Amino acid sequence: MVMNRKTNNNILVPTDFSDVADNALSHAITVAKAYGNEITLLYILEDGMLGGLFSGGQSDVMRDAIKAKLEAKAKEISDNSGVKTHARVESGKVYKTVSKIANEEQFDSIIMGSNGASGLEQIVGSNASRTIQYAEVPVVVVKQNTAKAHGYKKIVLPIDLTIESRQKVEWAIHLGKKFNSEVHVVYTKSSDEYLQRKIELNINLVNHQLKDSGLEHRVFAMEDGLLDNFANEIMNYANTVSGDLILVMTHTEKGISEMIIGTLTQQLVNRSQNIPVMCIHPHETGFTYDY
Numbered sequence: 001m002v003m004n005r006k007t008n009n010n011i012l013v014p015t016d017f018s019d020v021a022d023n024a025l026s027h028a029i030t031v032a033k034a035y036g037n038e039i040t041l042l043y044i045l046e047d048g049m050l051g052g053l054f055s056g057g058q059s060d061v062m063r064d065a066i067k068a069k070l071e072a073k074a075k076e077i078s079d080n081s082g083v084k085t086h087a088r089v090e091s092g093k094v095y096k097t098v099s100k101i102a103n104e105e106q107f108d109s110i111i112m113g114s115n116g117a118s119g120l121e122q123i124v125g126s127n128a129s130r131t132i133q134y135a136e137v138p139v140v141v142v143k144q145n146t147a148k149a150h151g152y153k154k155i156v157l158p159i160d161l162t163i164e165s166r167q168k169v170e171w172a173i174h175l176g177k178k179f180n181s182e183v184h185v186v187y188t189k190s191s192d193e194y195l196q197r198k199i200e201l202n203i204n205l206v207n208h209q210l211k212d213s214g215l216e217h218r219v220f221a222m223e224d225g226l227l228d229n230f231a232n233e234i235m236n237y238a239n240t241v242s243g244d245l246i247l248v249m250t251h252t253e254k255g256i257s258e259m260i261i262g263t264l265t266q267q268l269v270n271r272s273q274n275i276p277v278m279c280i281h282p283h284e285t286g287f288t289y290d291y
Helices: 019-035 049-053 057-081 094-104 119-134 163-179 193-213 224-240 264-271
Strands: 010-014 038-045 085-091 109-113 139-142 154-158 182-188 216-222 245-249 277-280
Touching: 010 019, 010 094, 019 038, 019 057, 019 109, 019 139, 019 163, 038 057, 038 094, 057 085, 085 094, 094 109, 094 119, 109 119, 119 139, 119 264, 154 163, 154 224, 163 182, 163 193, 163 245, 163 277, 182 193, 182 224, 193 216, 216 224, 224 264, 245 264, 264 277
Parallel strands: 010 038, 010 109, 038 085, 109 139, 154 182, 154 245, 182 216, 245 277
Antiparallel strands: 139 277
16 A cells, blocks of 8 residues: 555554454455565563463473464465565564554554454454554555455445545545545435535545546435434445445544544454454645645
8 A cells, every 4th residue: 555655565454363363364465466565474462471481491381382383373374475575473462562662663554453452462463453543644444355356346435524535535546546446435424514514525525536437426415414424324324335445434434523532443343343444644734645
C-alpha cells in the first residue's frame, strides 16, 4: 500500500501461532501480492513471559525454539506464496512493541488478528484495539479467515461530519484502483437542518472525488432514528452487500450528533466478525497518496 510517505515496503504481521493470527497472515499475503510488499512476521515475548515459566538457560532455549519455528514459517510462506517473508522476535508489551516498530521503522501497514483463543494464543487478540490507538500506520484487523484472491472488491466507507472522515476517501480510491473495487458510501441523515446540510456537503464532496477517480460507487443513507445504532447498521449493510473491507478512522470519528457511545472505530472492530476493518490514523487534510 504505497503512499506519499516513505515506507519500508513491508507489512508487519504480529503472530502468536494461533489460528486467528494465521487468518491475518493469509490476508497479508493477499495484500502483499497485490502491492509487491514484503512481510515481517513478529513474535513478541511479553515482559516476564519466559522468566515466569523458565529460568536461566531454559528461557534462552525457549526463545531460540520460538525463533526457529518463526523462521521456518517465514520460509514456508516465501516458498509457497512468492512473498518474501522475514521472521523477528522481540520482547516487551505487545501493543507498544508493535506500534513502536511500525512507527519508527516506517512499516507500510500492520495486519493483525483479533480475538485469540486462550492462554498464549490470546496475546494478539487482546492487543489489537490498543495497537490501533498507538500506531501511526494503517492497521487492518482480521478475525475470520476471509482472505480472498480478488482482494477488496467491495469497500464500505462510513462518512460523518468531520474533515478527517473525508481522508478515508483517498484510501478507498487508492485501494479501489488496485483491486478494481466498488465503493459503498454509508452515512446517517439528520433531522437537524443545520447538521443535515453539513453531512450533505461532505457526501457531495465524496461523490465528486469518487466520480473523478472512475471507480464504481454507491451511496446509502441511514435514517436519523438509526443514529444510536450506527455501527450495527453499517455492519448489516456491509454483510448485505458482501463487503470485503470497512474503512474507518482511528480517532475523532463520531456520529452526526456525537451521541454514539464509544468510538465508531472500536464498535466496528468489536462487531465485525467476517469483514476486515482497516483503521486509518488521521493526518492533516490534504494528505495524498501515490497510486
